[in-house]
Every structure is written in C-alpha cells, then in structure tokens.
Amino acid sequence: MNIAIIGSGNVGSALASGLHKAGHTVSFGVRNPASAKSEKAATLVTGVGFSTVREACAGADVIILTTPPEAVLALVPELGDVKKKVLIDATNSIRTRPEPYATAFHALKAITQSEKVVKCFNSTGFENMANPVYPGFSGIDMFCAGNDAESKKVAQQLAADIGFGSCWDFGGDDKVELLEKFALSWINLAIMQGHGRNLAFRVVKR
Numbered sequence: 333m334n335i336a337i338i339g340s341g342n343v344g345s346a347l348a349s350g351l352h353k354a355g356h357t358v359s360f361g362v363r364n365p366a367s368a369k370s371e372k373a374a375t376l377v378t379g380v381g382f383s384t385v386r387e388a389c390a391g392a393d394v395i396i397l398t399t400p401p402e403a404v405l406a407l408v409p410e411l412g413d414v415k416k417k418v419l420i421d422a423t424n425s426i427r428t429r430p431e432p433y434a435t436a437f438h439a440l441k442a443i444t445q446s447e448k449v450v451k452c453f454n455s456t457g458f459e460n461m462a463n464p465v466y467p468g469f470s471g472i473d474m475f476c477a478g479n480d481a482e483s484k485k486v487a488q489q490l491a492a493d494i495g496f497g498s499c500w501d502f503g504g505d506d507k508v509e510l511l512e513k514f515a516l517s518w519i520n521l522a523i524m525q526g527h528g529r530n531l532a533f534r535v536v537k538r
C-alpha cells in the first residue's frame with residue numbers, strides 16, 4: 333500500500349520503519365524536513381522519503397497521524413480529499429486535545445466528514461511499535477476502534493505486517509475514548525508506576 337505518515341517523531345519513525353520493511357511504499361509528510369525530529373528520523377529510517385503533508389497524502393491509500401492531537405486541526409486542509417483513504421489516528425489526547433473535540437479521531441471525523449477514520453497504534457509505547465516481539469511470544473497485541481469495518485481491517489493488516497500478534501477490534505466510535513484510556517493504562521504502568529517502557533499487553537483466552 334502507499335502510506336503517508338504525518339509526523340516523523342517517535343511513533344512516526346517506528347511505524348515508517350516497520351511498514352517500509354514489510355514492503356509498503358511509505359513517505360513522511362512533515363512541516364519541516366530540517367527539524368531535529370525529521371533529521372533523527374532520516375538517520376533511523378532508511379528507504380522513506382520526506383515531503384510536505386500535502387504531497388505525501390496525495391498518492392496515499394492510508395494516512396497515519398502521529399502528531400500531537402491538537403495539530404490535526406491545522407493539518408486537515410493539508411490532507412486533501414480523504415474520503416477514499418483510510419485515516420489512522422495514532423494520537424492520544426492525554427495532555428492536550430483538539431478543542432472543542434474530545435480526541436483527534438473525533439476532530440478528524442467531524443471536519444473531514446469521512447467514515448474511514450480508525451483509531452490504532454495509540455495503545456503502546458513507540459518502542460513496542462518498533463519491535464512488537466517479546467521473548468516467548470510471537471507478537472504483542474494491538475487494538476483498533478471505529479465504526480468502519482473495512483478501515484479497521486486495513487489497520488489490522490498493517491499491525492500484522494509490522495509484527496503485532498492480534499489487533500483486537502475494540503469496538504466502534506463509542507470505544508475510541510476507552511482505547512485512549514487504555515493507552516493511559518499502559519503509560520500508568522510503564523511510567524507512573526515505574527515498570528519501564530519494555531512492557532506490553534497481550535490478551536489471553538480460554
């Protein structure tokens with residue numbers, strides 16, 4: 333697939349690297365290719381070029397947003413016509429949010445009027461996105477949410493492509509805020525409770 337990753341920081345770099353290695357055509361859409369984060373991404377990620385947000389999105393089937401959540405308000409006009417593209421929101425509105433919306437997902441749906449918006453790649457640390465494999469497990473789990481079943485299938489396929497185990501369907505639009513709270517649960521354990529960022533969630537069933 334042709335994938336535009338908006339933002340070239342921790343999450344953007346981890347996803348770009350994994351998706352490129354999985355055989356996708358990936359480009360970063362950035363506001364400043366000379367920023368410290370873009371320069372670091374250029375050293376970490378090979379095979380992924382940088383362009384403006386508008387250029388990266390023009391040829392993309394999938395757009396993944398990896399910026400601070402409030403940035404989406406200014407970014408939407410740059411994304412172009414997104415109605416036929418899958419828009420994946422990897423942001424978390426924990427410290428800031430795109431006022432007056434609860435999350436970037438809600439802002440994207442309301443402003444673009446697209447149904448093909450899905451929340452994914454928000455529920456674990458970027459280190460786990462760069463390497464989802466833990467000793468003894470084939471891959472940790474990822475989670476996605478949103479009303480559009482086809483968009484969730486695309487997100488689930490991309491999660492599998494970069495090495496996640498299952499990508500659980502967390503539910504519809506009504507579960508997006510819960511999925512952000514789930515991300516906060518990871519942050520709580522990893523950072524606030526001091527267990528470190530090398531921990532991950534995996535669902536077990538019997």
Ligand SMILES: NC(=O)c1ccc[n+]([C@@H]2O[C@H](COP(=O)([O-])OP(=O)(O)OC[C@H]3O[C@@H](n4cnc5c(N)ncnc54)[C@H](OP(=O)(O)O)[C@@H]3O)[C@@H](O)[C@H]2O)c1
Pocket residue numbers: 338339340341342343344362363364367368369370398399400401403406407422423424425453454455456457458459
């Ligand atoms: N860090 C994690 O482990 C993690 C895990 C899950 C989800 N998340 C979520 O993912 C998002 C990104 O986190 P991160 O750690 O990757 O952040 P980061 O390293 O600070 O990178 C943020 C990127 O967004 C870009 N950006 C910021 N404001 C922008 C704007 N107004 N327009 C265009 N681009 C803009 C930055 O561009 P410049 O280079 O120009 O500054 C940078 O490339 C956040 O919403 C976070 O909540 C983070």
